[in-house]
Amino acid sequence: MEKPNITDAGTGRDLEEAVRRRLESYYRDGKPPWDTGVTPPELVTLIEGHSEGHSDGHGARDGEGNGAGSGRAHLSGNVGAGNGGAHGAGDSETRNGRAGNGALPPGRALELGCGTGTNAIYLARHGWEVVAVDLIDRAIEEAGKRADAAGVAVRLLQGDVTRLDELDAPGPFDLFFDLSCFCGIPPHRRDAYAAGLTRRAAPGARLLMFGYGPDTLDDALSGVTADELRARFKGWELVDVTPGTNPFPTFWFTLQARNV
Numbered sequence: 001m002e003k004p005n006i007t008d009a010g011t012g013r014d015l016e017e018a019v020r021r022r023l024e025s026y027y028r029d030g031k032p033p034w035d036t037g038v039t040p041p042e043l044v045t046l047i048e049g050h051s052e053g054h055s056d057g058h059g060a061r062d063g064e065g066n067g068a069g070s071g072r073a074h075l076s077g078n079v080g081a082g083n084g085g086a087h088g089a090g091d092s093e094t095r096n097g098r099a100g101n102g103a104l105p106p107g108r109a110l111e112l113g114c115g116t117g118t119n120a121i122y123l124a125r126h127g128w129e130v131v132a133v134d135l136i137d138r139a140i141e142e143a144g145k146r147a148d149a150a151g152v153a154v155r156l157l158q159g160d161v162t163r164l165d166e167l168d169a170p171g172p173f174d175l176f177f178d179l180s181c182f183c184g185i186p187p188h189r190r191d192a193y194a195a196g197l198t199r200r201a202a203p204g205a206r207l208l209m210f211g212y213g214p215d216t217l218d219d220a221l222s223g224v225t226a227d228e229l230r231a232r233f234k235g236w237e238l239v240d241v242t243p244g245t246n247p248f249p250t251f252w253f254t255l256q257a258r259n260v
Contacts, residue, residue, distance in 0.1 A: 038118065042208065110130075119179065131173075133159055180212065235257060
């Protein structure tokens with residue numbers, strides 16, 4: 001997997017511009033590794049819950065083009081992707097705001113780093129009101145074409161996910177989805193990302209995030225850890241961390257906004 005080599009890119013705006021140029025090159029070449037066109041099973045399970053006879057060993061693939069972290073043990077009482085069969089229907093609805101099969105009821109969703117729209121379209125097809133943001137205009141243009149072809153309404157915004165106040169993306173949102181976006185953001189903009197989501201989070205909102213670990217790439221800036229998320233996301237609880245099955249360290253993180 002390639003990502004921007006930003007070790008010597010400088011700081012501040014220089015660093016942000018280096019990341020932008022590299023991301024643009026992926027779409028120009030038609031080879032963004034996170035944009036496979038397949039919705040990851042962790043998101044599917046969160047949205048649709050567990051159907052009768054469901055097995056975590058299904059063949060869906062994650063956003064990096066590898067088998068996703070299915071087949072893990074469920075963490076009873078958590079709300080991470082893939083959890084949800086541990087309580088009866090009434091208990092599930094009152095404790096987790098879910099249907100009896102563990103599905104999350106449709107609401108408002110914000111996707112951060114939406115690429116060409118695969119997951120935004122999936123959410124819209126399942127009854128969600130979706131706002132999707134990407135830094136790269138080429139990605140947003142393609143996402144718009146795909147949403148039109150699918151016959152679904154998605155509000156697509158070209159812009160910086162760390163500067164949501166500059167975009168038309170008011171909250172509250174019940175769900176945030178991030179497929180390998182936060183882990184590539186320059187560190188000096190990550191607190192702004194977290195603050196932007198917090199200001200837009202409905203009580204109990206979920207954030208489902210996929211990211212790769214530090215030292216995965218040839219720089220000292222990329223990657224994400226559970227400890228970093230706990231430190232940066234004030235007012236949230238990290239309720240689930242599940243390793244991916246990629247050949248390099250990856251993780252699915254689920255955070256929940258506290259009811260304040």
